[in-house]
Amino acid sequence: MSETENAATDWWPRMSDEAANAEARRIIDDAYRPVPQTPTHFRDPAALPAYGPTPPVPQPDHRIVPAWAAGTAVAGIGTGAAFVGVGCGIWLACQGFAAVTLTSVLFVTLPIAAVAAVAAAIGSALRSLKATHTETHHHYSGPVRQETNTITAPAYGLIARNRNELNR
Numbered sequence: 001m002s003e004t005e006n007a008a009t010d011w012w013p014r015m016s017d018e019a020a021n022a023e024a025r026r027i028i029d030d031a032y033r034p035v036p037q038t039p040t041h042f043r044d045p046a047a048l049p050a051y052g053p054t055p056p057v058p059q060p061d062h063r064i065v066p067a068w069a070a071g072t073a074v075a076g077i078g079t080g081a082a083f084v085g086v087g088c089g090i091w092l093a094c095q096g097f098a099a100v101t102l103t104s105v106l107f108v109t110l111p112i113a114a115v116a117a118v119a120a121a122i123g124s125a126l127r128s129l130k131a132t133h134t135e136t137h138h139h140y141s142g143p144v145r146q147e148t149n150t151i152t153a154p155a156y157g158l159i160a161r162n163r164n165e166l167n168r
Contacts, residue, residue, distance in 0.1 A: 048142040068131040072124045
């Protein structure tokens, strides 16, 4: 080993073989030691107050748009794309025949479009009829007081100033 290599490794402390084995055994034991489990839930056994703020109730449903509305939108987009595709296909096929006017192409595609529109409307109506039956159950144990606060913060004009006042 040259002097440069020896000087570069002089900062590292020298260990005996027994100390190195003990340190290696400690590192391996720490790596294979089971991790303590952290609790993922907690139930407070204390009784609720007779009057005052109640603890928050979880509301697990976070949908922004109802499922039937999203399904109707997707069906409408698919139906529209199908109308365009079928119409273009018929128009291109008719280009190969004799001189066909736009009016004749529209009259050929009109029954197809009408059937598809009626099918989409019936499907949407059935889906929305099925989605009208929604039940929400609230389970409370003990007396509960619910408060609803509405904060109105109007902002008018080109330059708006927020006042954020809570009037009680």
